[in-house]
Amino acid sequence: xxxxxxxxxxxxxxxxxxxxxxxxxxxxxxxxxxxxxxxxxxxxxxxxxxxxxxxxxxxxxxxxxxxxxxxxxxxxxxxxxxx
Numbered sequence: 001x002x003x004x005x006x007x008x009x010x011x012x013x014x015x016x017x018x019x020x021x022x023x024x025x026x027x028x029x030x031x032x033x034x035x036x037x038x039x040x041x042x043x044x045x046x047x048x049x050x051x052x053x054x055x056x057x058x059x060x061x062x063x064x065x066x067x068x069x070x071x072x073x074x075x076x077x078x079x080x081x082x083x
Contacts, residue, residue: 007054010045017041036081044072 001009017037025031050066051058 003052006049010049014041014045031083032083036077038074039073040041041078043069043076047073 018041021034021037025034041072047069050069051062053062
């Protein structure tokens, strides 16, 4: 897959995730969890996109970047979700 295709896939994933969160918020009348969903979806997409090889194999620094993004995403979503 090309990098452009990965970006389009990530954009589609983010759109679907936020559309589902919107529908759930509208039906339940509660919207406090939207920020937590946004941080989880965005961070997950960023972590996956960080591991896309640039012509060769995935470099150790890409794995490190993905791991740091995942850790930060979980921390942020947990913090926001607990409020």
